[in-house]
Amino acid sequence: MEILVCVRRVPDTSENEIELNRAGNDIERDELVYSINEADNYAVEEALQIAARVGGTVTVATVGSEDDEEVLRREMAMGANRGVLISDDAFSGSDGRGIATILKAFVEQGHYDLVLTGVQAEDGGAQVGGMLAALLDYPFASLVTSIEPLDAKKLKIGREIAGGNKEMNEIDLPCVLSIQTGINEPRYVGMRGIRQVAGVPIPTFGAKDLGIGACAVGEAAAKVRRVDYFVPALGKGAEILRGTREENVDKVLELVAAKGGLK
Amino acid sequence: MARIFAYIVHKNGVVDDSAFELAAAARKIDPAAAPTAILTGSGADLDAACAALGASYPEIWKIANDALAYPNAELVRKALLKVLPSDSIVLVAHDHFGIDLAPGLSIQLNAAFVSDVVDISGVEAADLKVVRQEFGGQVSTQVRCNVATGAVVTIRPGAFKALEGAAGLVAGNVIEKSSEVGTLTAGRRYLETVVADAGDVDITKHNVLVSIGRGIQEKDNVAIALELAEALGAAVSCSRPVVDAKWLDKSRQVGSSGKTVKPKLYLACGISGAFQHLAGIKGSPFLIAINKNPKAPIFQVADIGIVDDILEFLPELTNKARELRSVAAK
Numbered sequence: 001m002e003i004l005v006c007v008r009r010v011p012d013t014s015e016n017e018i019e020l021n022r023a024g025n026d027i028e029r030d031e032l033v034y035s036i037n038e039a040d041n042y043a044v045e046e047a048l049q050i051a052a053r054v055g056g057t058v059t060v061a062t063v064g065s066e067d068d069e070e071v072l073r074r075e076m077a078m079g080a081n082r083g084v085l086i087s088d089d090a091f092s093g094s095d096g097r098g099i100a101t102i103l104k105a106f107v108e109q110g111h112y113d114l115v116l117t118g119v120q121a122e123d124g125g126a127q128v129g130g131m132l133a134a135l136l137d138y139p140f141a142s143l144v145t146s147i148e149p150l151d152a153k154k155l156k157i158g159r160e161i162a163g164g165n166k167e168m169n170e171i172d173l174p175c176v177l178s179i180q181t182g183i184n185e186p187r188y189v190g191m192r193g194i195r196q197v198a199g200v201p202i203p204t205f206g207a208k209d210l211g212i213g214a215c216a217v218g219e220a221a222a223k224v225r226r227v228d229y230f231v232p233a234l235g236k237g238a239e240i241l242r243g244t245r246e247e248n249v250d251k252v253l254e255l256v257a258a259k260g261g262l263k
Numbered sequence: 264m265a266r267i268f269a270y271i272v273h274k275n276g277v278v279d280d281s282a283f284e285l286a287a288a289a290r291k292i293d294p295a296a297a298p299t300a301i302l303t304g305s306g307a308d309l310d311a312a313c314a315a316l317g318a319s320y321p322e323i324w325k326i327a328n329d330a331l332a333y334p335n336a337e338l339v340r341k342a343l344l345k346v347l348p349s350d351s352i353v354l355v356a357h358d359h360f361g362i363d364l365a366p367g368l369s370i371q372l373n374a375a376f377v378s379d380v381v382d383i384s385g386v387e388a389a390d391l392k393v394v395r396q397e398f399g400g401q402v403s404t405q406v407r408c409n410v411a412t413g414a415v416v417t418i419r420p421g422a423f424k425a426l427e428g429a430a431g432l433v434a435g436n437v438i439e440k441s442s443e444v445g446t447l448t449a450g451r452r453y454l455e456t457v458v459a460d461a462g463d464v465d466i467t468k469h470n471v472l473v474s475i476g477r478g479i480q481e482k483d484n485v486a487i488a489l490e491l492a493e494a495l496g497a498a499v500s501c502s503r504p505v506v507d508a509k510w511l512d513k514s515r516q517v518g519s520s521g522k523t524v525k526p527k528l529y530l531a532c533g534i535s536g537a538f539q540h541l542a543g544i545k546g547s548p549f550l551i552a553i554n555k556n557p558k559a560p561i562f563q564v565a566d567i568g569i570v571d572d573i574l575e576f577l578p579e580l581t582n583k584a585r586e587l588r589s590v591a592a593k
Contacts, residue, residue: 014477018398126362170452
């Protein structure tokens with residue numbers, strides 16, 4: 001099975017506190033630690049496991065800039081056969097539809113049986129996978145938490161629905177699936193693994209290579225754009241205990257006892 | 264102003280709470296809006312759902328089709344494409360079905376798409392102005408969405424105050440749209456729903472929950488929470504990252520994709536407070552949050568907050584709780 005996984009490099013929220021910049025028009029990006037979007041990493045692991053079971057190759061692609069090569073290399077170190085950077089000045093400012101349009105052009109240059117994305121990026125809208133499927137006229141399923149190849153033409157998939165329940169579907173190939181976190185246990189990638197793929201060339205595809213007209217993508221074509229960022233004031237806010245740790249422990253236990261715990 | 268539609272989710276003849284929240288969202292886009300509800304399904308359940316909308320929608324479009332008895336997003340998209348006028352604004356709840364349905368629908372309608380909207384500021388020229396959140400709610404962003412060729416907008420459940428029949432409105436007319444749809448087939452076919460395992464501990468039955476999140480950092484640290492729960496007479500629950508990492512069973516997860524709990528007291532330990540998690544906490548429990556990040560969104564909704572490292576704070580809490588209990592026992 002030929003599998004394409006579309007990934008993104010995003011600020012890592014477990015490593016950063018996201019704050020506004022001084023102008024208030026963006027988040028403070030100078031000191032941010034970036035990594036692969038969490039759900040995308042699960043998607044790559046899933047692709048590798050499917051390829052190991054039924055044979056095939058795994059290609060990892062991202063729409064971005066040279067900075068994003070580091071996440072492609074990380075996923076190649078996990079075992080992806082090929083990393084591809086899709087990059088062009090004309091792509092900047094694209095909205096979700098723009099990114100999906102670019103990916104569609106890339107998909108059509110290959111022969112992929114299965115296209116995976118992460119369900120959502122930290123700063124994204126859970127949109128590109130569903131849009132890409134519609135542009136390609138492929139079947140689509142979101143929030144996928146299990147994949148079982150049935151034969152060369154279809155998969156059995158599970159989707160996460162409410163209450164921890166799982167919706168089982170049969171889906172025809174080729175299709176697009178957006179992968180939910182927790183579907184598998186992504187393998188560890190060490191520095192050694194990343195060094196081993198450091199020299200592997202990463203081909204770059206631009207607008208011309210993909211036959212994408214400038215007016216179809218980028219800022220000019222975007223129907224949706226961010227105006228600014230702000231920090232929301234939700235609710236009344238907690239009363240923050242500012243005592244010593246010992247005082248705070250006592251206070252919490254007092255509250256716990258008052259609310260019916262500690263019995 | 265474009266016509267506004269709301270796709271209504273329903274099950275066993277009962278409409279989802281989001282139906283009334285979408286009605287409210289429609290009126291935030293346009294206070295004079297007369298939004299139209301669209302329901303797909305089949306049989307008596309569909310009729311009951313149409314009737315349950317009351318006066319929230321002046322007009323209700325009903326699409327009955329045996330293929331739509333179970334809501335398969337691909338089939339629903341095909342049905343909607345047959346009936347929706349061009350340039351419509353379509354509202355959909357941002358839940359597991361909306362995530363499946365909406366992005367593809369926007370492509371097929373050649374409409375703009377904006378997802379998981381938490382507030383709407385109105386319309387200015389061709390732009391719909393909405394608010395979204397990013398990075399698990401740590402920051403919000405104002406977004407402009409050009410609706411000149413229509414839009415598909417998904418609305419966060421719980422973000423808009425439900426509108427159940429505005430004053431002066433009468434129950435909506437049900438308009439039969441089934442004949443416009445025809446035969447539907449899809450490349451994806453629903454098989455069955457697998458109900459979640461009950462698990463070893465039923466977190467929905469406990470009055471006090473010690474709930475852990477990403478801040479627990481590694482599997483071995485889960486014992487810290489289990490010990491505290493034992494000392495407090497509580498159960499341990501968790502947020503999604505703990506289940507994703509396989510440190511606790513799925514049956515312990517609180518949230519929109521896990522369990523809904525109604526404790527009296529909820530200790531959120533190392534939990535950032537993403538809305539998907541908060542959506543699983545009902546009944547307004549007293550909420551104590553312990554998190555080393557002072558900017559964690561959980562502090563905005565908690566009653567009491569402590570900025571501290573749970574890996575150090577919780578063991579001290581456990582020791583003190585054990586002391587108190589042993590004194591009480593004497």
